[in-house]
Amino acid sequence: MKYLKLFFDRELADYFRLGFHVHYPLNRKASIKDIIESQGVPHTEVGQIVVQGLPQDFSYIPGAGEHVLVRSIQPPFDVSSPDRLRPRSFSEIRFVVDVNAGKLAPLLRMLGYDTFFDHELGDEQIALLAHEQKRIVLSRDRALLKRGRIEFGRLIRSARPGDQLREVVTFFGLKSLNLFSRCLRCNHALRDVDKNQILHRLQPKTRKYYSRFSICPGCERIFWPGSHWEKMKSLMKNAGIVQ
Ligand SMILES: [Zn+2]
Incomplete structure (x- = not known):
């Protein structure tokens, strides 16, 4: 049987539980994309493929005895x-x-x-x-x-x-x-809306304490920098996503 030697970098080997190298039996003509994916690694996780020292693309058809290094995306x-x-x-x-x-x-x-x-x-x-x-x-x-x-x-x-x-x-x-800037429910970009136009839809406290509003052109939900907004911001801060 002819074999191909696949080497995965540490990130891929650890996450996909692969050995440092894999002996792949070459019993049919297959692209390197198919061969890598047969090991459980989707092509979206691959950052570089190097065959015998040369970078190749997903369509490359490897030959017997070749060494293939598969690197993760950095x-x-x-x-x-x-x-x-x-x-x-x-x-x-x-x-x-x-x-x-x-x-x-x-x-x-x-x-x-x-x-x-x-x-x-x-x-x-x-x-x-x-x-x-x-x-x-x-x-x-x-x-x-x-x-x-x-x-x-x-x-x-x-x-x-x-x-x-x-x-x-x-x-x-x-x-x-x-x-x-976007509706959380339907993904539309929000538009600024004049407070007077939506006054009838606001609760008394919201009407009293907030002046800037935006509206979703899809579902017509109204958004303003209220308590919900602040809670979300602190959630993001805690996750280290915004300062
Ligand atoms: Zn919406």
């Missing part, structure tokens, strides 16, 4: 600069969140990031949407992230939403935070 991961593995870069950071990490959606929207979430979307639809609208897929499902149409994604490691958010912020180096 954060902060800049999706706006094209590289050998991902020649189509994304100029804007936008997300689509899988149902298994759904609580990330309102949190990322709170930070101002365009984040699509619909619990009825299947894997195929998520992959298609990610490709067509240039969205980064966030999921806890390895099988979803192996789909070829998905270019950028992240396998979410943590179970708790606050930790998941910190994970995404750190991994993608999210900086240009625009807090409370």
